Amino acid sequence: MELRIIYTIIVGIISGILGGAFGLGGSFIMLPGIILFNIVPDYATAVGTILFSLLPPVSLLAVIDYGKRGKIDYLVGTILFIFYFLAAYIGALINKKYDQKTLEYVCAFTFLLITIYFFYHAYNVKSIKTSFI
16 A cells, blocks of 8 residues: 555554544644655645545544534534635635745644643643543
């Protein structure tokens, strides 16, 4: 089997597990993963490929499980869906305007801000004990 396919399977498994566990959609692992392993030729192709992979209901089984546990706010989810759907097109237009290096810096800065937020939140906010079973 081609090495690129093996790397893609590994990235898909890791991003699926982490996305399903943390509700992050998995793209935060997919993007650096497919760039790191040179699975696609450039940043814009990486973004387009990830968006394509998320187009079908890739998280349907996780959603069913969360729904069974009553852990979905359907109103908020629907609003997020609608506005994400519309804003993603604007994001695609923005992607055309800038070169790969600029987009990578902006993406890295965004990930850095998210990382800082989660470290701050994990350190300063009392956690609520939950059961995963």
